[in-house]
Amino acid sequence: MSKNYVIGYPRIGENRELKFALESYWSGKSDLSALENCAADLRRRHWEEQQAAGIGAISCNDFSFYDAMLDTCIMLGAVPARFRNIEDETIRYFTMARGDRQRTAMQMTKWFNTNYHYIVPEFAADDAFAPNASKIVAEYQEAKAAGIAPKINLVGPLTFLGLGKSADKNFDRYAHFDAILECYDAVLTAISTLDDRVTVQIDEPLLVTGPDAKTLSLLKRAYDRLGRSVSNVEIIVATYFEHACEAVEVLAHTPISGIALDFVHGPRNSEALGTIAQSGKTLIAGVIDGRNVWRSDLDAVGNTLETIAQTVPRSRIVPATSCSLLHVPYSLEAETALDAEIKQWLAFAKEKLAELNVVAKRFAGEALDDAELSLMQLSREAVHTRQCSPRIHDAAVQQRVAAQTGTERAEPYETRIKAQREALRYPLLPTTTIGSFPQTPELRTLRRDFKRGDIDVQAYDAGIKAYIDDCIAFQESIGLDVLVHGEPERNDMVEYFGEQLAGFVFSAKGWVQSYGSRCVKPPLIYGDVSRPLPMTVDWTTYAQSKTSKIVKGMLTGPVTILNWSFVRDDLPRADVAAQIALAIGDEVDDLQNAGIRIVQVDEAAFKEGYPLRRENISAYETWAVDAFRRSVACARSETQIHTHMCYSQFNDVIHTIEAMDADVISIETARSGNALLRIFKEVGYKQEVGPGVYDIHSPRVPPVAEMVAQINALLEVLPQEQLWINPDCGLKTRKWEEVKPSLANMVEAVREVRASFDAIIASKKGDAAWTNPSRSSTATSGL
Structure with missing residues (x-):
């Protein structure tokens, strides 16, 4: 040897x-x-x-x-x-x-x-x-x-x-x-x-x-x-x-x-x-x-x-x-x-x-x-x-983490969701997307040219605003209920935030193979993490200024940022997650103070960090849930917190998801069928759920009838009051010629299903369960 x-x-x-x-x-x-x-x-x-x-x-x-x-x-x-x-x-x-x-x-x-x-x-x-x-x-x-x-x-x-x-x-x-x-x-x-x-x-x-x-x-x-x-x-x-x-x-x-x-x-x-x-x-x-x-x-x-x-x-x-x-x-x-x-x-x-x-x-x-x-x-x-090194150790960050003892939101879910439904007045089966829209070659060129110094900040801002304007106009044109700004300023859902957080650094060519020809360049977390300045508020509030409908704030959660980075090895991962959580929490607070009424904190990689040994899972779940809750603890009752998870096995983690206490969770389910949702029903999951109704990993455009059938199948598992309608995942990797007809078909499918609700209401005129004005099939006030 x-x-x-x-x-x-x-x-x-x-x-x-x-x-x-x-x-x-x-x-x-x-x-x-x-x-x-x-x-x-x-x-x-x-x-x-x-x-x-x-x-x-x-x-x-x-x-x-x-x-x-x-x-x-x-x-x-x-x-x-x-x-x-x-x-x-x-x-x-x-x-x-x-x-x-x-x-x-x-x-x-x-x-x-x-x-x-x-x-x-x-x-x-x-x-x-x-x-x-x-x-x-x-x-x-x-x-x-x-x-x-x-x-x-x-x-x-x-x-x-x-x-x-x-x-x-x-x-x-x-x-x-x-x-x-x-x-x-x-x-x-x-x-x-x-x-x-x-x-x-x-x-x-x-x-x-x-x-x-x-x-x-x-x-x-x-x-x-x-x-x-x-x-x-x-x-x-x-x-x-x-x-x-x-x-x-x-x-x-x-x-x-x-x-x-x-x-x-x-x-x-x-x-x-x-x-x-x-x-x-x-x-x-x-x-x-x-x-x-x-x-x-x-x-x-x-x-x-x-x-x-x-x-x-x-x-x-x-x-x-x-x-x-x-x-x-x-x-x-x-x-x-x-x-x-x-x-x-x-x-x-x-x-x-x-x-x-x-x-x-x-x-x-x-x-x-x-x-x-x-x-x-x-x-x-x-x-x-x-x-x-003082570049690694920041006493203020460490003291702040130690000082935060509670991670509970101020009100229980039942109180929060009542306040949110009254304030936001979204209809039954509200439609939205997961967050990102196509990253076009022109958009990548814009960001590249700005990073190289080939264009100034005014030209860059104008290009980003033009993309946001188009995104908002398109979403309004097809009738989506809750809009997003499309994330044109973001190169990657982790890298974008890491570039603005203290304690992170990025390599130039630190590529790692993910699969086939797909490579990623993970951030390096080398020191204590904090947020010097707001990261998303300007672009989100700009988008909100372009519409009377609600625009979601879009953030990446602390556990996903951790799991998709190279993490310092001189501090427990739980401690690093807690630091990132406070930084994301600062952003949540700034967004809600700026008038953003729904904030999505994505935890796409939450499951990926699970230990390989069963005996270690409980400890991971404890600190990972704590990190997510720290990041949203500042949210007021009427601020609705969404999260998104990109995997299709929830049976073993459903109680952990409950403990995260998000108001709405969107999940990737189009390929796995509705059997996945049954676990939510079996455990009596109370929060609202957005199961993906079509697979964004495929270039095909699903027809209206197919999505109507999918939505009706969802309704066999969960009540309409609990369901949101959205794609499986973000749309950044798709092309506009696929995205536009797919989303238009999704919205039209919801209209057809809502029409069937109206028919039932008409046949049951005295049934109060079908006439709640804040959750009717056609309510659009405030959107």
């Missing part, structure tokens, strides 16, 4: 080369050979960078054109039926990921509690599998030709099946376990021909989620078989993001060579050290953080390794990254404009290679050269300055 070990490496490229090559290929501007050449160049470059940095265990097959789970589908022949008649392998691959006019794409969701997305495997009873190791073999041979002796990365069978879904709810996907294991066996046999000895890293992060007895039993069966499959293949089972103590107890008694554990995000892995020591297996010790961007405290990392070595023999410990470096930006080398003091606190993927090399050499007792000694000194300086 090598002296150090990298679980995986970024693949998108320093300048997002793979992104642009993919999009060029998809658009027909370049051919497949150009895409393949770009990929080959990136792979070679990344292997050579790791080798030059002193890395011993370098991965191949961690590269993907889209996603490793999708690649595993191809490796196993796990192709859903709707794609099987596509003869061209490359077209089939990308159609599985992206869909086409005839076929819906495979589902995509977050990879555990990271911001990376994976393609969800689909399983049906009649599936047949066929092993295909061609990609693995080709990339291994490519690495060897480049002078690299690589390890091979695979997604493991337990994780592949466990993260998949059954096409039929009555089908148990684990019925395919033996057939899939047969394919893995065949793949390992193909790998065994590549060299005299080959190391295969099999990723099983599912094992950190608290595996049940069935999973542990299958784990034993899997690695008893795969560990004995071929004699010249060494298997390392890799876990990350949490502890895997239960799995270690099983894996210790299988014929694998080693186990990779995350000691950064799974400190309880120390409880498994005795088992590993007795097993005689190699421990791949994840001690360099692969999920965050801060420079490592190399002395502390060294101490961790020495502690581990008190139980596991030093000769069987290999220092490693905690997980793949896919989750951090590529390199600090491009950050020439980043503040020098803050930059010295950071380490991206390339810098983490150097950290790992130094840690491994010190652990092995090897002498460090001048550059490595300098890196040790920089680590110590970063630790010291982060402890005492």
Whole structure:
């Protein structure tokens, strides 16, 4: 085994080369050979960078054109039926990921509690599998030709099946376990021909989620078989993001060579050290953080390794990254404009290679050269300055958080909603949108030119106001009830706020792959957070001045800002969330004082921050709910607070959502059907709900009749007094030619449903429940 070990490496490229090559290929501007050449160049470059940095265990097959789970589908022949008649392998691959006019794409969701997305495997009873190791073999041979002796990365069978879904709810996907294991066996046999000895890293992060007895039993069966499959293949089972103590107890008694554990995000892995020591297996010790961007405290990392070595023999410990470096930006080398003091606190993927090399050499007792000694000194300086820098620590912020003891709104929901309905006088089934409207090329150019200094503030303001004017006019023209300003000034729902909050900084090229060609550039929260000046009040009040209807204020919630950022590691996340919450609360108060009567505080990423272990969920829910409530505690009874959540599984969090105590919640439901809403009914959820009535992720324009049917289906689950009508999510990624007819059809569908209410009222003239003037089907006063 090598002296150090990298679980995986970024693949998108320093300048997002793979992104642009993919999009060029998809658009027909370049051919497949150009895409393949770009990929080959990136792979070679990344292997050579790791080798030059002193890395011993370098991965191949961690590269993907889209996603490793999708690649595993191809490796196993796990192709859903709707794609099987596509003869061209490359077209089939990308159609599985992206869909086409005839076929819906495979589902995509977050990879555990990271911001990376994976393609969800689909399983049906009649599936047949066929092993295909061609990609693995080709990339291994490519690495060897480049002078690299690589390890091979695979997604493991337990994780592949466990993260998949059954096409039929009555089908148990684990019925395919033996057939899939047969394919893995065949793949390992193909790998065994590549060299005299080959190391295969099999990723099983599912094992950190608290595996049940069935999973542990299958784990034993899997690695008893795969560990004995071929004699010249060494298997390392890799876990990350949490502890895997239960799995270690099983894996210790299988014929694998080693186990990779995350000691950064799974400190309880120390409880498994005795088992590993007795097993005689190699421990791949994840001690360099692969999920965050801060420079490592190399002395502390060294101490961790020495502690581990008190139980596991030093000769069987290999220092490693905690997980793949896919989750951090590529390199600090491009950050020439980043503040020098803050930059010295950071380490991206390339810098983490150097950290790992130094840690491994010190652990092995090897002498460090001048550059490595300098890196040790920089680590110590970063630790010291982060402890005492006034740029990080703001006593006023800390005192303010400590002083806020109550997060309850002044009145209970029942009192608030009565006041809001009387003050706002919105009709039954009020129509609105989630917030954003299309981000046109002209709008992006306007913001870019202003940021570069190519236009002055007057020209920029005029362009933003013109967009808002058009948005308001369009919404009024189709008859929406509650309007939005469209968010033309915002580049991103987190970045926009981070740029205006103290304690945040942004990289120039700190891109991280989210999925396929999609990259994000998360903010870096380095210090105590506060809001120096109002962030949205001017644009929101300008929009409100253009209409007599209500315009919602649009804010991103504290938990979403936290979960979509790289967060400082010297303070508990709960404390950072509380600071952000107070900053957002200041904005809520300024908006309501400026006459904005509805404020939406979006928590799209609330669920994404959930811990992977059930025993840790309660603590997260407590502080996350507290953060949201802190952000809206200042809202007066007549100020209506909305929130929005972008996920479709509420069964396990419905009581947490209740505790957030928003007046209205809009949710993404169009793809999941109305079964999702039944949980709201079953628990007696009191607040108003805006289930998405059409899917904004598709370019199709849903017809009026379809949305009428959808609204009527909603009314079978929740009463009309409780329902708002809106799209699934924000509309920034759609085009105007899709948005305008879709929203017009949505409003027309509501008119038709309201007309049916009026017919019922006419037939029940004496029924007071249908004649409340503040909530009638046609009430528009104040709008």
